[in-house]
Each structure stands twice: as structure tokens, then as C-alpha cells.
Amino acid sequence: MPIQTTDDLAITYADTGPRDGQPVLLIHGWPDDASTWDDVVPALNAAGLRTIVPTLRGFGETRFVRDAPRTGNSAILAMDMIALMDGLGIERFMIAGHDWGSNTAEALAVGWPDRVERMAMLATPPRLGGMPTPPFEQAQRQWYHWFMATERGAKAVRDDHKGFAHIHWVNWSPPGWFDEATFARVARSFENQDWADVTLHSYRARWNEAEPDPRSQWLEDKVKATKTLSLPTMYFQGAVDGVNPPSASTSVPAKFTGPFAFVTLNGVGHFIQREAPDAVARHLIQLFTGNPADLSDTTDRSLIMSKTKPFLAGAAAIAVVAAAIGVASAQTASQTSGRPLTQVAQFDHQATGVAVTADGRRFVNFPRWTDDAPISVAEVMKDGSLKAYPDAKWNSWRNAKSAEMPVGDYFVCVQSIVPDGHGNLWVLDPGAPGNEKILEGAPKLVKVDLATNRVTKVIKVPLNVALQGTYLNDIRFSPDGKTGYITDSGTRGAIIVIDLETGKGFRALDGHGSxxxxxxxxxxxxxxxxxxxxxxxxxxAADGIAISNDGKTLYYQALTGKTLYAIDTALLRDGVSEATRAAGVKTVAQTHVADGLWMSKAGTLYLTSPVTNGITRLVGDHVEPVLTDARLRWPDTFSEGPDGRIYVTASHIQDTNWFKPGAPASLKTELFSFAPAK
Structure with missing residues (x-):
């Protein structure tokens, strides 16, 4: 195998494929070695690509050539790779990196954007913008990080390299994915005298338990300062990855503003290119040789061949630690992760909105989208039964009798129900059955006194505010209960502001990009x-909406979007110019497709994530997963109980006959709850 000498290293590498082919740098991860790409390289070479596959510092036959620090942070690994490519005379190239290699690829793209043309990241999310402390569930999966930060843990790693590596091969992918002969061959790479030092430094440095290699500090800082990348990128996610499950990658798409594809591989764990080499090769060829504009998210359901089931071996100390902290199995992680989700109720029709009052009463609403639901707003009684609210008359609208019934006196198509904190439940009725044409005079806000269970006010939203094509989606209230802010998710998005005392309203940010x-x-x-x-x-368009507890900031996001915005509510007063409002719009975070937003009493902003059947929360300038659960099909709308417990509906939008011809008009849907994130 050829060797390229740099200032620090004698790097062993393989260089195959046509010499005039587009160069692709393939970077292995931990605990693995360069052979991880053996079953991928032939297909790439056959597609006309030249592949360079190095062995990282501290692994295999790659050796230090001088008394340099035995460091392993991602930025110094990236600098090694640049030195290798410089030595080979390769100026521009593409990259695929797995695990450590994923973050090394990311650092290369940040540090040398003029040289890196396209990038694939496998199994490990980017660190753009810095690494926040992970949620407890993810920290549990990453127990080995914290173990290596201790002196006793470090000693155990030094004493049994192979045992430490073996437990991760067992835990991170489905049972039977590898045979012991394969592991034994790879484990010879861990006999490198610098493997333990490089490994320990890599994990300690990422959590500031060790300083990065000082020569790479500039690049570490640049990765932390960089929020997004725009080069064509493909991210590979194993659906049953036991260390970085799908819940750990929900924020990945928002970090890439250019052509991007999120590839999920069913039945595959963490060692993606070893478990599904044909699928990986096929997608990499698309990325490296195809038109970036054609990149799109996909789930690959290729069959995976299982090998002989491995036996659990390795250092007893490591095994005991892993068992003690309960390393989650990959199979479980694919179905549910994060905080436990409790089913509160199930319904025979599609529910969207939920409201929980200060005294614990629970309400839900049923829009007339795909069926003529027999009830629009209901109180969920303690035994799970539904009671029409505030009475049967308001709920007696039927589409078949629309010509006979005055639209202002009935709930026509209720989308949202929200308590205002002043003893009232407000019912938001966009007046557009089937989410289609507005019935003239039907869009309205209905105020119900929770003490008397009587309607006390009806505010009709006029046609110059609720335009044809408008869909009144959700509402939040100022703390004094005098102003309502409504998202218009229809053909021309806007924030609709309603004076709840006079009933007058206007459109703000009408047609604005946000x-x-x-x-x-x-x-x-x-x-x-x-x-x-x-x-x-x-x-x-503008769909999810939340207001800060002091009432000074309104948050909102288009459902078909990936950006969370905010505006000072002072700019939403009548008389403020649209130009002034537009100048005051702030980008809060790059997020994901989100339907509902909720600002908890504790000040945490939650977002629903229909793509992952999950819930996320805003932390600083990014979102983090709170939970994923296969039962949570299209998490829709939030509310909060008096004990701080968060309620969320699952509206099953993807299961409607809009998207599944032949599906029944009426769908079973659910109401769930979970304890707030800490």
C-alpha cells in the first residue's frame, strides 16, 4: 500500500480507479479502518470515479514521523487529509466520510470550500455551530464519551483496545450484522501504538475536556462559527442506528442550504457502508456524478444480508459500564426515543387542535377536511367520551345542509381551539370545509366563557382580511387578552391581527417571505x-405560532418551510408600516418541517416534526430532539396542562385520502401527552 509523508505522518492509503476520474476521498470512522470502504470502492471506480482511501492517524499502518502531539480532533484530521491531497497533487475533490470521517469531511468543507465540491456524511451529524450538551437520552447512548473522560475509563481503554471497540460493534447495529473474523481483521488496526492516545483525545476535545491540537484551533473555531453549508450534500441515516438514531439527526437538513438529500436506510445501523454497501455505492454515485438539482430525500429499503450473530466479548469493565447505564438497543431507538409519550385519548375522526385549561379541562376539535365530522369542538371527559362543546347546536353544521344553515351561527370547519388565560376558550373557524373555498361569512372567532359554557362573542373576519384562499390556522393571545394573532397558512401567508374588543382586524407581513x-x-x-x-x-404558508410569556415576541413558521421567524409584537400594532414590520423580522433558527409551535410556561419553545414523528425544542439558535414515537403520526397542535405536561394531537395527515387514494374518509387519530423537557 502506498505511503504519503506529511509534516507529521506517514499516511497509508489506497488510490484506485481511473487516474483521470473525478477524485473522491473516502474517510473511515471509529472504531473502524479503511477496509470499511472495500465493498463500495469497486462500484465507484466502475462509475469512472478515482477513489483515495486513507488510514487515519492512530490506525493501522499510518505512523507519526516525529514527536508531534497525538491528537485526534476533527480539525487536525482534516488538516491531515489536506496534506495528503496536496501530496497527491489533487486540488479539487469530493468526500464521503463515516463517523469520525463525517465530521472530518465537514471540517474540510468549512476550511477549504474552494476545494471540496460535494460531500456525503454517514451516520454522524454535523457539528456546525458548535456542539450543545446532548439530551439525556442521547447522552446515555454516548456513555463511552464520558467514560473516556475519566482516568479509570482511559486506563480501561488502554488495557483492552479490542474489547472496547467490540462492544460498539455489537451495540450500534442490529444483531448478526458482522462476523467475528471480520472484526478480528479490523481490530488489528487498533494495535497501532497511538490508537488509544488519538482516540482519547478525540472524544475529550469535543467536550472541552482537552484542548484541540493548537495548529487546528483556527479550523475548530471556524466550524463552530459556521451555521450552514451550501455545497451539494447527502446525509445517510441508519434507521436502527444504536448510537445516532434518527432522533439525533432531525436538525441536519436545516444546516444545508444548497442541494441536499437525506437518505434513510431501513434495517441498517451505524456501520452503514459495511451493512449496505450496494445501497451506499448507488447513492454516492448519484451524488458524485449526477445533477445536484436532482437530489431528494429517500428511504432505501434494500435487503440487508445478516452475518453470523456475534458473541459479546471484550473488557469486563466496559461491558459492566454499558449494561449499568442501559445502552439503548438499535431496534428500540428506531421506534421510539426520548421522553415517554402517553396516549390520552383516541378518536374516530381527524383531530387537529387541543386545548387544556387552567383547571385541567381538555378539549379537541375536528376540522371537516376529508369527512363531515359529526362534531366540531368537544370536551374530552374523564372517561374518554366526547361532549359537544359548548352545546349541540353550535356543532350541528353539516356540509350537506350548507345551503340551509347560516354560516355565522355554527362551527363550519374548526381548525384550532385556544384558551386565552382569562377564562375563555376561543374557537378559530376558517370556514373552508375540505381546506378549500371559504364560505362567505364563515371565517370567525368564537369566544366561549368556560365558567358558563356559553358563547359570549362572535368576531366575523371580513373578506378583506380573510381573503379567498386564506386558511385561518392557529391563534395566540397577548397576555392582557386584548389582541389575537392568527397565522394564515393559505395561498398568501400572513399574520392576521385581531382586536378582540372591537373585532377589527388587519393583515400584517402579507406576502412577506417569512x-x-x-x-x-x-x-x-x-x-x-x-x-x-x-x-x-x-x-x-405561515402555520405554527407561539408567543413569548411576556407577550413581546411572536414566533411563527411556514409548515412547508425550515426557518423559524420572530417579530416584536409592538410592530404588529395598527398603523405600523409594512416596511417597518419587514425590517423587524428576525430569523431565529433553521429548523425542519413543523406544524405546531408552543411556548411553555417554563419558556421552552416546542415544535412538532411530522417528518420524524417527533417533537423538538428550540435551544439557542438551533433545535434539539425531545422525542420520537412511531405512534405520533403527524404531530399537529400543542397545549399545556396546569401541571406543565405538554399535550399534542396526532392528526395523521399523511394517512388521509388526500395522499392515500382509497383511504377511508374518517381516520382514527389520537391525543398524547409528555412530561416537559428539562
């Missing part, structure tokens, strides 16, 4: 684009 759909976003569910039979995907 309230419109993002045409670059593809809504994905079950690993594939969500489209109607005619090819249309969901196109919902």
Missing part, C-alpha cells in the same frame, strides 16, 4: 415525499 412557503422544501413522511396523486405536495 410567512410564505419555502419552495425548496420537500415534505417527507415515512421516508418518501408526501404528494397527492396529481403530484402536489403540502403547500402551507
Amino acid at each position: 410567512t410564505q412557503i419555502d419552495k425548496t422544501v420537500k415534505v417527507m413522511t415515512d421516508g418518501k415525499p408526501l404528494v397527492r396523486p396529481d403530484g402536489r405536495q403540502p403547500a402551507f
